[in-house]
Amino acid sequence: MTKHHPAQYWHMLDDGRLQCDLCPRDCRLHEGQRGLCFVRMRQQDAMVLTTYGRSSGFCIDPIEKKPLSHFYPGSSALSFGTAGCNLACKFCQNWDISKSHEMDTLADAARPERIAQAAAQHGCRSVAFTYNDPVIFAEYAMDVADACHAMDIQTVAVTAGYLHDHPRRAFFAKMDAANVDLKGFTDEFYVKLCGARLSPILDTLLYLKHETQVWLEITTLLIPTLNDSTQEITRLCEWIMNELGPDVPLHFTAFHPDYKLGDLPATPASTLHHARHIARQTGLHYVYTGNIIDIEGGTTYCPSCQKPVVVRDWHALLTYDIDANGCCAHCQTPLQGRFSSGEKPFGRRRIPIHIADYSTDL
Incomplete structure (x- = not known):
């Protein structure tokens, strides 16, 4: 056995x-x-x-790809996931990984310490648990996080946030940042499209914002006809504003036909621009668009003087006007997030690696 x-x-x-x-x-x-x-x-x-120490692959890519726009912009993250997922999203963009029941797709293996060593050797500021939801391999992710923290490497969870209170507290105690997918804003959407419920995700968001020091950003994939109405986007933005405050970055990203929703069209850029406008009108300070070419929608603006402080083209930084104290270089207003200065931006590169090159087999 x-x-x-x-x-x-x-x-x-x-x-x-x-x-x-x-x-x-x-x-x-x-x-x-x-x-x-x-x-x-x-x-x-x-x-x-069953997937402890086993991964669907390792890759070094920009932190902006998670997406995280306020967590050491321009830095690189060693990213990996495993197989499986505890949601059943019909629109899953990584379905070949998250829905895989073929254990031989887990082609790379590594102990937690080796992952931290590989990240350090590549100059990565963080290790990101992504591609599939890390809560399902929580024990492995938490052990990797301990190894990373021992080497002063940050940890990032890209998650749907669907977990109970006790494991939620244990899991996020090991994380430095999280991007939580808020996939829609009705229970009907979660039940029919994800096989889940909305309330546990809202509980996770409230917990992260009000009871932890984890840096939090939110992503909503807008799917034509399913969760992209003005009314639903408005309710989502108002909930974030009222319950989490104006400084939690919100990313609206474009859907492309995949998995079980291949008959729907891709999200037009105009839908993301409209959603960003609604969010900013609601009072949210940091609102982004993703999966489209949109320099304005990728730019961080100072909420005080409204000048651009981080200009991005896709995942590459074009300008960076945040000082060493995390303040706007134009008006000295403190910006919300985790920032540093003096580093050369990683750019939009994507570098697959094999952890076996840094370790012995399990």
Whole structure:
């Protein structure tokens, strides 16, 4: 029998089934069964994580690609994910990874310490858990985070935020930044398109903003006819403004036909421009567009003097007018985020790497 890593967040039920307590799905498993995420499995009356130390691939890319616009702009992040996901989004843009049940697609393997060493050798400021949702491989991600922090490397979670309170607190205690996908703003959208519910995601956003020091940004993928109405975008922006405040960056990104929604058109740029206008009119200070060429929508503006302080072309920085104290170079207003100065921007490069080059096999 394959040896897997012990998993946390489960308990036995009176009827003999094992319940996973990681996320609101509360999967109840008989021996040998896996949860919907596919990577958490019951084995010998315990929960195991089948993807610990295994990845669908490692890549170094700009932090702006996560997307994070206020977390050390211009820096590079060593990014990786595993297989599986605890949502069932019909529009998944990484479905070949997140929906994969083929364990041989996990072509690269590494201990947490080796990942941190590879990031350090490449000059990465952070390691990003992405491509699929890191909450489902929480034990691995948290161990990697510990190894990264020991080497002064930051950690980033790109997540849908669909998890219970106890694992939420443990997981985000290890993270320095998070981009949370707020996929829509109705429960109907989450139920029909994601196989989930809206309220746990809102709970995660509230927790991150008000109870942690994790730097938070939000991404909403706008899908034609499904979540792109003026009314829904307005409600989403008003909730962020009222519950999280004006300084949480919001990214509106363009959908492209994929997975089970291949019959829908791609999101036109005009929809993203309209959503950005609504968000700024609502009072949000930092609103961005993504997956389209839009220098204005990629630019960070000072909320005080309104001058551009970080101008971006796709993922490349064109200008950077933030001083060493994180203030606008024009009017000295403090900007919200994590900033540094004096570094050469990484640019829009994408560099695949093999962790095996930095480590021995598991």
